[in-house]
Amino acid sequence: MSSPDKVFEALSSANRRRILAYLRDRPLHAGAIADRFEMSKPAVSKHLSILESAGLIWRKREGQFILYGMEQEQLAGHLWTFMQEVCPPSRAIRREVRDEMDGTLPPDTEPEQS
Amino acid sequence: MSSPDKVFEALSSANRRRILAYLRDRPLHAGAIADRFEMSKPAVSKHLSILESAGLIWRKREGQFILYGMEQEQLAGHLWTFMQEVCPPSRAIRREVRDEMDGTLPPDTEPEQS
DNA sequence: TCTCTATTTAACCTGTGAGTTAATTGGTGA
DNA sequence: TCACCAATTAACTCACAGGTTAAATAGAGA
Numbered sequence: 001m002s003s004p005d006k007v008f009e010a011l012s013s014a015n016r017r018r019i020l021a022y023l024r025d026r027p028l029h030a031g032a033i034a035d036r037f038e039m040s041k042p043a044v045s046k047h048l049s050i051l052e053s054a055g056l057i058w059r060k061r062e063g064q065f066i067l068y069g070m071e072q073e074q075l076a077g078h079l080w081t082f083m084q085e086v087c088p089p090s091r092a093i094r095r096e097v098r099d100e101m102d103g104t105l106p107p108d109t110e111p112e113q114s
Numbered sequence: 115m116s117s118p119d120k121v122f123e124a125l126s127s128a129n130r131r132r133i134l135a136y137l138r139d140r141p142l143h144a145g146a147i148a149d150r151f152e153m154s155k156p157a158v159s160k161h162l163s164i165l166e167s168a169g170l171i172w173r174k175r176e177g178q179f180i181l182y183g184m185e186q187e188q189l190a191g192h193l194w195t196f197m198q199e200v201c202p203p204s205r206a207i208r209r210e211v212r213d214e215m216d217g218t219l220p221p222d223t224e225p226e227q228s
Numbered sequence: 229t230c231t232c233t234a235t236t237t238a239a240c241c242t243g244t245g246a247g248t249t250a251a252t253t254g255g256t257g258a
Numbered sequence: 259t260c261a262c263c264a265a266t267t268a269a270c271t272c273a274c275a276g277g278t279t280a281a282a283t284a285g286a287g288a
Contacts, residue, residue: 005128012126014119020200064234064285076201086134087190178255178264
């Protein structure tokens with residue numbers, strides 16, 4: 001369950017955005033993520049669970065480790081929907097992008113001329 | 115002064131995102147915005163000042179009224195930068211979009227192959 | 229089974245975000 | 259100048275996000 005509210009709430013923390021950036025190119029174990037921060041492991045763990053319940057990352061146990069990775073269509077999809085709702089400029093461009101990104105985006109409601 | 119932190123903090127409130135949506139197509143007076151919400155005018159006023167100090171909207175006095183409007187290149191720019199940092203998928207598409215949107219986006223740092 | 233390591237959960241503290249009502253500022257117009 | 263209206267600022271409350279340390283869970287391996 002990934003609502004816009006949860007997603008934007010999740011993105012409101014710089015530390016959580018930083019976690020997403022770390023996960024951009026490959027999944028990482030919880031420990032490897034925590035190592036990159038000053039704060040305690042439990043704090044990082046909380047951030048991870050917030051990101052997960054926002055649907056932005058997935059989690060998979062691997063032995064005694066836990067692997068985390070991006071659920072990237074989610075992020076792209078939500079940001080895309082938001083831009084459609086809020087960014088006025090070039091409707092034409094927005095359509096092009098949507099076509100390019102095809103599969104990776106949500107069903108899509110195209111808001112026609114207001 | 116519009117830092118990513120302030121922008122994402124501003125976007126974390128559903129009410130503030132709703133205000134942005136109202137301002138998408140045209141500027142509105144503070145009162146007209148407040149009328150669309152249940153909460154008190156001072157509450158709306160606070161949201162507006164948060165959005166403004168994040169650089170997402172501008173404000174202009176008009177007689178006894180105050181007009182608010184979107185500072186839309188800001189929003190597009192910040193979301194764009196964030197997507198570059200965090201969304202892995204199609205680097206090619208991201209480049210195309212940037213070219214299309216040319217003027218409206220920030221200087222741009224293209225993160226090459228990690 | 230016992231121990232070690234990885235990670236999360238529990239319990240707690242503290243700062244601050246979002247709302248309220250009451251007071252203030254700034255501009256209009258008789 | 260005075261009354262009125264738009265909007266903000268001030269002062270205050272309440273809930274909750276984000277951090278801490280200590281305890282619990284879960285799997286690996288001797």
